[in-house]
Amino acid sequence: MSRATSIPQPAGADQPPNEAEAQSPSVRIIDARTAIDELIFAEDPWYALPLERQRELSDALIRQALREHLERCPSYRDYYARSGAAEPGAVALADIPLVSTRVFKFADLRSVEAHEVERWYRSSGTSGQPSRVPRDRASLERMVGSVHGSVGLLADWDEDEVAVINLGPGREHVEDVWFQYVMSLIEALYRSESRVPRDEAALDEIIGLAQSLLDDYEHLIVVGPPFHVLDLCEHMQRRGVELQAGEGATILTAGGWKRFGGRAIPKQEFRAVVARQFGLRGEGQVRDVFNQVELNTVLFECEAHEKHVPPWVHVAARDPETLQPVPEGEEGMLSYLDASCSAYPCFIVTEDVGVVRRGRCACGREGTRVDVLRRLESRAAKGCALKMGQIHANG
Amino acid sequence: MPTDEKAKSKLPSAVSTEESVLRLEDGRQIVIWHSRPQSEEPVRGTVLLAPGFCARMYSLAAMAAYLCANGFAVYRYDPLDHRGPSSGELADFTMTTGRYSMDQVLDWLARERGVESLGVIATSLSARIAYRVASERDNVAYLVTAVGVTHLRATLERVFGVDHMASPPEQLPETVVFEERHHIRTLGFATDAHELGWNPAETTRAELDRASVPIVAFIARDDDWVLESEVEEALDLANHPERRMCKLEGSGHNLAKNPRIAQAMLRELTGAVMALETGGEWLRAGLPPSFPAIEREPTFEMLTAQVIAERRRSVR
Missing domain, CATH: 3.40.50.980 (Rossmann fold)
Incomplete structure (x- = not known):
C-alpha cells in the first residue's frame, strides 16, 4: 500500500446500546450517525423539505459545525474570541465571524490533523495567487453527497x-x-x-x-x-x-x-x-x-434557473462596508456558512456580488436561492475583504 | 489532438485487479475479478464477495479495497443471469441460478487457484444463497453477511408490496419491476423458490442449524426489506456463540448510502474477517468480545480511483 491512513481507533459503538443488547456478547451496536450526514445522504431529497424545517436544520447544523471548528481550529478560535461575537450558543448566524477567501491565499487554515488531510486543493488562480484549501475524507464525501443529492x-x-x-x-x-x-x-x-x-x-x-x-x-x-x-x-x-x-x-x-x-x-x-x-x-x-x-x-440550478442552497449551508448577501446582511433580494457580497466541511471553518465571505432569495421558487420548491452576479469591483469593498484577511493573519 | 484520457495512464488505486472468465460446459461464462494487496507482504487469507441482487461487482469496490489494504486476496464474481458481464439476463435470475454460480466459482477457486478454504461475504439476496452454501459445503471457513435476507418470501413482499409467492402460477404477472427499472420474470423465480425451499424462514433456520461455521451478520436497523427480528430468529444467537450480529444504527438496506455508516461498517467487517481468518476451533467456542482494529484504511483518493477504474473496466 502506498499511502493508507493509520487507524487510531476502531469504529463503532459510539452510543450506548440498550441494556439487553449491551449485555449480549453476540450483538454489537455500531452507531456512526451524525446529523449532517443524515441530511446530506438522506433517502428523501433536502429540497423537498418545507422552508421552516430547512431553517431549523440550517441553524442546528451550522451551530454544531461552529462548536467543532472552535474546538479544533486554534486560529479560528482566536479570531472568534477577538471578534467580539457572542458565545457560540447565542450568536446569530449572521454574526458568526467570517473568514475572507483571501485568507486561503496565504494561511493554512485547518480543523483536522495534518495526517487527516487527503489533499490541499487550489483555485485555478486566474487572478493572482491561488487559494489553498485542505479537505479531509468526510468533507470530500459530503461534497460528492452535495452533488448526488442535488x-x-x-x-x-x-x-x-x-x-x-x-x-x-x-x-x-x-x-x-x-x-x-x-x-x-x-x-x-x-x-x-x-x-x-x-x-x-x-x-x-x-x-x-x-x-x-x-x-x-x-x-x-x-x-x-x-x-x-x-x-x-x-x-x-x-x-x-x-x-x-x-x-x-x-x-x-x-x-x-x-x-x-x-x-x-x-x-x-x-x-x-x-x-x-x-x-x-x-x-x-x-x-x-x-x-x-x-x-x-456544489449548488445546482433548478429548471427555473435558480441556484438552490441546501440547508446545511447558510448564504447571505452583505453590505461590503459593514458586512451586515442586506435586505433579501438586494445585491451584496456573498458569504457562506457551510456545515458540510470538517477540514476547515467554512465560514467565508467571498468577493462575489449576488442576491439571496428565500421562499417558494418558480420551480415550486421552497428554500433559499442565490444568484451569483459578478466579481466585486469596488476598491473599498476589496479593501474590506483584504483587511479581514490581515486581521486573521495577524491573529 | 484530442486526448484519450483512458489510454494515457493508469489510475493509482488501492489494489490491483485481474479479470478471469470461467467457461462452463453449457457455453455460458462467469466473470470473476481477483483483487490483491499491492504490498509484498504474504496474503493473510482469501475471501469471496457475492454482490446483492442487481448489484454489480464494482459496487463492492470499497469492500474489496478495505480487505486488500489489510492483507486479503479478494475474489468477486457476477452471477449468471445477473446485471454484470456474466452470461444471461437479470430478468431470468432465480435463487438456484445464484446458488449454481456461487458453487461454480468456489469449485473454480479450488481447482484453478488452489483455494481450499475461504471466507464468503455475501450481501442482501446473495446472503440467503450463502447460508445454504455454508451449510452444505465444507470449504467455506466463515461467513459474513450484510443486510442478508433470511426470509425470502417476506422480503419480496416488502420489496414489491405484494406477496406474489401466494399466487398460483397462472395468476402471476409475467414480470415484476425491481427498483422501478429492472423487469424480472416471475414464473421461473417463483417456481424455483417454491420447489427448492428458498422461500420460508424455516428452511433458512434449518440450514443454519446444520451450518457449523462462524457467522457475522451485519444488519441495518432502518432496513425496510430485511427485519432485524428475522435475522435474529435465523441465527439463533443464544445457542451459537460462534455467531454475532452487528447492528448498524441509522442505515437502511443500502449500506453505501451514508459514507459515515459505510466506513464504520467496513472497518468492523474488515476487523471481523481478520479475526475469523485466524480460524481454529476456538472460534466455535465463541467469537472474541471485539474484533481487532484494522491496520490500514484506504483513503478517499484510493477509493474513488478504485471505483473509477472498476467502472471503466465494466464499461470496456
Whole structure:
C-alpha cells in the first residue's frame, strides 16, 4: 500500500446500546450517525423539505459545525474570541465571524490533523495567487453527497442510462486544481469521457462522441466551463452540425468564464445558443452549477434557473462596508456558512456580488436561492475583504 | 489532438485487479475479478464477495479495497443471469441460478487457484444463497453477511408490496419491476423458490442449524426489506456463540448510502474477517468480545480511483 491512513481507533459503538443488547456478547451496536450526514445522504431529497424545517436544520447544523471548528481550529478560535461575537450558543448566524477567501491565499487554515488531510486543493488562480484549501475524507464525501443529492434538481436518472462528456481533464490529470478535480469525480457517479477541447480536432472528436453517446444512452450530460461549451457550440455552427438531442441531453456549465470574461454573453442568450446547437427540447436543459474552492457544497440550478442552497449551508448577501446582511433580494457580497466541511471553518465571505432569495421558487420548491452576479469591483469593498484577511493573519 | 484520457495512464488505486472468465460446459461464462494487496507482504487469507441482487461487482469496490489494504486476496464474481458481464439476463435470475454460480466459482477457486478454504461475504439476496452454501459445503471457513435476507418470501413482499409467492402460477404477472427499472420474470423465480425451499424462514433456520461455521451478520436497523427480528430468529444467537450480529444504527438496506455508516461498517467487517481468518476451533467456542482494529484504511483518493477504474473496466 502506498499511502493508507493509520487507524487510531476502531469504529463503532459510539452510543450506548440498550441494556439487553449491551449485555449480549453476540450483538454489537455500531452507531456512526451524525446529523449532517443524515441530511446530506438522506433517502428523501433536502429540497423537498418545507422552508421552516430547512431553517431549523440550517441553524442546528451550522451551530454544531461552529462548536467543532472552535474546538479544533486554534486560529479560528482566536479570531472568534477577538471578534467580539457572542458565545457560540447565542450568536446569530449572521454574526458568526467570517473568514475572507483571501485568507486561503496565504494561511493554512485547518480543523483536522495534518495526517487527516487527503489533499490541499487550489483555485485555478486566474487572478493572482491561488487559494489553498485542505479537505479531509468526510468533507470530500459530503461534497460528492452535495452533488448526488442535488442531481435530482436536474432529473431522476439511473446511472446506467446516463453518459457524461466532461470538457476537461480526466481523473489522472487533474492534480490539485479543485474545479477540475470536482468535475473529474463525476466519473465515480456515471460513465464518463473526459476531453479537453483544446483545438479543432478535439472539438470534432467531441462532436462525434456526443452523437455516439446520444445514440447509445438514454441521456447525455455535457459538463464544462461556459467558454468550453461556447467553443463547442461555435465549432458545431462552423461545421454546420446541429445535434438532435431532444430531451436526451443536459448541458451543465460550471466554473464561470474565468479569464475568458470578455467572451461572456448574457445567460439567456447563452442558453439559447446551446439549446439550438444541441437540438434540445428547451432551454431548461441548459443549467449551471456553482462552487468555489473555499466552498464545500456544489449548488445546482433548478429548471427555473435558480441556484438552490441546501440547508446545511447558510448564504447571505452583505453590505461590503459593514458586512451586515442586506435586505433579501438586494445585491451584496456573498458569504457562506457551510456545515458540510470538517477540514476547515467554512465560514467565508467571498468577493462575489449576488442576491439571496428565500421562499417558494418558480420551480415550486421552497428554500433559499442565490444568484451569483459578478466579481466585486469596488476598491473599498476589496479593501474590506483584504483587511479581514490581515486581521486573521495577524491573529 | 484530442486526448484519450483512458489510454494515457493508469489510475493509482488501492489494489490491483485481474479479470478471469470461467467457461462452463453449457457455453455460458462467469466473470470473476481477483483483487490483491499491492504490498509484498504474504496474503493473510482469501475471501469471496457475492454482490446483492442487481448489484454489480464494482459496487463492492470499497469492500474489496478495505480487505486488500489489510492483507486479503479478494475474489468477486457476477452471477449468471445477473446485471454484470456474466452470461444471461437479470430478468431470468432465480435463487438456484445464484446458488449454481456461487458453487461454480468456489469449485473454480479450488481447482484453478488452489483455494481450499475461504471466507464468503455475501450481501442482501446473495446472503440467503450463502447460508445454504455454508451449510452444505465444507470449504467455506466463515461467513459474513450484510443486510442478508433470511426470509425470502417476506422480503419480496416488502420489496414489491405484494406477496406474489401466494399466487398460483397462472395468476402471476409475467414480470415484476425491481427498483422501478429492472423487469424480472416471475414464473421461473417463483417456481424455483417454491420447489427448492428458498422461500420460508424455516428452511433458512434449518440450514443454519446444520451450518457449523462462524457467522457475522451485519444488519441495518432502518432496513425496510430485511427485519432485524428475522435475522435474529435465523441465527439463533443464544445457542451459537460462534455467531454475532452487528447492528448498524441509522442505515437502511443500502449500506453505501451514508459514507459515515459505510466506513464504520467496513472497518468492523474488515476487523471481523481478520479475526475469523485466524480460524481454529476456538472460534466455535465463541467469537472474541471485539474484533481487532484494522491496520490500514484506504483513503478517499484510493477509493474513488478504485471505483473509477472498476467502472471503466465494466464499461470496456
